[in-house]
Amino acid sequence: MALIQCKECGQSVSTEAVACPHCGAPQQRPVPPPLPVPPQEQKIYLDKVVAVTTTRVVVGGTTYALRNITSVSMTYTPPGVLGAILLLFVGIVIFFTGEFLSYGGISPSAIIAYVTAGIIVCGTIFGMCKAKPTYHVCLSSTAGEIQVLTSKNKAYVEKIVVSINDAIALYK
Numbered sequence: 001m002a003l004i005q006c007k008e009c010g011q012s013v014s015t016e017a018v019a020c021p022h023c024g025a026p027q028q029r030p031v032p033p034p035l036p037v038p039p040q041e042q043k044i045y046l047d048k049v050v051a052v053t054t055t056r057v058v059v060g061g062t063t064y065a066l067r068n069i070t071s072v073s074m075t076y077t078p079p080g081v082l083g084a085i086l087l088l089f090v091g092i093v094i095f096f097t098g099e100f101l102s103y104g105g106i107s108p109s110a111i112i113a114y115v116t117a118g119i120i121v122c123g124t125i126f127g128m129c130k131a132k133p134t135y136h137v138c139l140s141s142t143a144g145e146i147q148v149l150t151s152k153n154k155a156y157v158e159k160i161v162v163s164i165n166d167a168i169a170l171y172k
């Protein structure tokens, strides 16, 4: 409650008063400010799996309210090497089997062993060079950090991280 001057008699009148208590002149009540209109939800990014809007992030049917998200980041998991190491080991075993078979002179079975070992070792090395890491979209909230999306496609994950970042920066 505040006091204003009456336009008629100049004395102090409460802003809550309908009329001046001194002269009885009707007082204009201040118009209350309009209620803030909630911003309309707009799509920032949309594909078959992910939707980023001005109020929420939806990934595969799970909705995360934008106001709960504190930050977003991209993390990655390097490709697994255990399978490749096992395959290399198998290749080496087959190679030494070939060595054993060619003890009394090169035999057809020894050649088969060498060729097989060569294919396995070359294939494994090629596969290791081609192996890609896995990328994740990580959302941080007051409740902790969660991985919401995983993909081998780095550009796709980056695009979603940028969209969520925009949403946080502009609409949170």
Ligand SMILES: [Zn+2]
Binding pocket: 006, 007, 008, 009, 010, 011, 020, 021, 022, 023, 024, 025
């Ligand atoms: Zn008055």
